[in-house]
Amino acid sequence: MNKREFGFDHLGRGPNDRYRVFKNSDLLRKFLRYRAPFAVYSSVAFYKKPWKRGEWLKSELVFDVDAKDLPVRSCNCDSVCEICLDEALQIVGSIIDVLKEDLGLKNVHVIYSGRGYHIRVLDPAAMQLNSEVRSQILKYVSGAFNPKNRYYMESLPGQKPYELEHFTIPVGYSAVFTDRIKYIILHLTGEEEIDQINPRLLKDVMQNRHFLEEEKWGLFKNKIGPRRYKNLVDGIAKLNLGLVDAKVSIDLKRILRLPTSLHSKVSMKCMKVDNIENFDPLKEAVPKFVRERKEF
């Protein structure tokens, strides 16, 4: 705890008091009681000299999935609601699968942030990674680019390539990409405006997406047409980058809302999620004083 930087929002307009350090939780508790800030934050980074963010030691690997900013939401609400929070949690689940099953990372935690979720990885193997590697992990887990579809058997000049679409490769990044593309297509409302996907293509996608529920990718691609299929997956790949707030993942010195503190703008508790399968923020993250209000 004494290696992290703490930040506070005393005016209700974002963190305005940073570089704070606490030796133990008692001192932090006293500070909170005395100053009663609007919001509390702590750094993902550990420093030798946290009071000046000096001598960086390591940082948690973080993924911020905000329900309000999801690129595709089936609810169309203005802020966040039960539906988009649930969709955010589905995305969190699929990212955790990749972090654990593909990348073999351990010590992976989920925090409900008030408007979405933070995945916080404290695996020592990941905490030393620089921003460039984190950026690559981010793109890998979110399916942010269309994988190559031409493969060569050997590194020899003049060979003919094998053409393999992502959905024919059930391993590695291609499998992650297929999973993300499927998620987005099945959650489209048909009203979206997406770069590289014109209204006619979107309409055809909506008409034929039932093939994907049965994993019939070949049939789906045939119905769409090979050229338009490439436009479709390229367009969705760009959207996928928006599944996670990229800036949070690559920033080694970010401060994040402190679990157990209150998100004062939405009156929800920022809290650790022990079981993502049955977590319901509208039941578990509502503070007592809100629950006791008459209108709740």
Place this chain on the structure above:
Amino acid sequence: MVSSYFLYPLSDEGEQIVRQQGSLENLFLEDKDLMDLVIHTKSQNISNDSYIPKSLAEYTLKRVEWYVRKKYDKEYEHNDYAFLLNPELEIYDVISFYIAAQSIGINFNPNSRESRVFIESQGQLIQERLETLSKTLREETIAKLLNQLIAADNLHWTSLAELLGSKKINLSHLIIDKGQIILDKKDFLDRFEHKIEDRIPEKMYDILIGDKIKELIVNRMIMQNTENYISKVHEMVSNVEAHPSLIQIGAKISKTLTENYSYSSNQGGDIKASKFQVEAFPPCIQNTMDGVSAGNRNDAIVLLMTSFLSYARLYPSVFKNKADLKISDLDKGLKITTTEILPLIYEAAQNCNPPLFEDDPQEKLNITAKLGFGVHETPELDKEGESKWYTPMSCEKIKIHLPVLCQPDENCKKIGNPLSYYNLKKWLMKQSMTNQQTENTKKSEGN
């Protein structure tokens, strides 16, 4: 079997050879055995005396010259440098590797173009030397090198963090399961056979992994180790007096690069460098010029503006030409840099809210560093090469680092980098002006 040190000079055997046979005293002396081996290399062009390195020093320079000419010179002929693939010259080659790496480490920074070109040339040499081997021999060589480079049987992807962090390898190129990079066929089949439908699992392994990934890892690890070796030499140079021959060779390497870059770059290339046309700036740059608020302003000014403006003004064809130039290659006395580029960057910094240098004055030093002049207040010629001249951020990177600035317009759909936008828009503006002039001429002729 080719010696592993012919591909990996930093191996234990390579180090031993240098310790026993590497002497800096006779680097410039004519070496008859060396010349004899070069002349008798199969397919070697001997029509001109200049193709034959006559001393270890000349061999060392040829190693660098080969790579730059191969990359940039349209008239490059492989047979002019065929001796570089001749394993009979392996002892000379190992010693020349150390001479070049030490000369570069002593004379230049690890981020300098001299370092980068040498590291890349080593990667390319490995690739080409492997291509001369039979399939079996190639597999055996790679297996041996892999054992030397990786201590453990299981390779966890995070142990390649250095390669991933320096972009020598991409995470998505690897097949990873439970953290382990899968290289072995049996391991692949044990883990994934049940998942593969409609295809032969063995063939899927050959297509996705085969020997390619092993070779990629070996190649990039050797490049990384070469980079680390140069850095180590550079760190030590302040404590140990450098041998005059190494200082001399360092200067010659630099000269070789400058001379050979002229093959491609022609000082700016096809897209000519010219005064700023602010109206052709892409939306992200226009937005930055207008001022950026706290949270994004440091990245916007230091990473986005500095690289964009310097390349837009001095080297707009960087992505087409790809020659690794320094600012002083294009702006000899740094006049354009100090009177046109920096004032515009500083103006954008002043427009930020709050003004960037008011509470972050050290960002001026970072701007200088991103121009390739190290962490100093202003760019100075003798500091050039202390850091890397950063190329402009791609649109993809801007979307990650600075999403608020990315408000694409129609032209953005056609490009992947703000610099390409600038070149395109300048061209479109020029076209429209030419069309307008033609129309005006027609009208006046009609009258």
